Amino acid sequence: MGVGGRNIGILLLRALVGVFALIVIGLLSDMAGREGFQTVALVVLIFGVPIVAVVAFVVYVWPTMWRYEKIGETVARIRRYDGTTEVLTPRGWERMPG
Helix, strand or coil, X not given: CCHHHHHHHHHHHHHHHHHHHHHHHHHHXXXXXXXXXXXXXXXXXXXXXXXXXXXXXXXXXXXXXXXXXXXXXXXXXXXXXXXXXXXXXXXXXXXXXX
């Protein structure tokens, strides 16, 4: 994800947090005063918080698909997902053999 992809990721994260908050508020207000209230709160903490944390990590800590390296005078980029390597040439990015 480049700059545009990161913006989309941030929007998706905000939407996810908003939906999560609405679900939590709805569940907690519906369960308030009932005996299952603590169970619902615990389930939300156990499952909801880690999901939001993982999405935040993916959006903010690992926002790009490529990792860039300088090899001598050449710039190379490595795709984080599968390790595909491309080298910048005057004709553009070209895949390295192997």
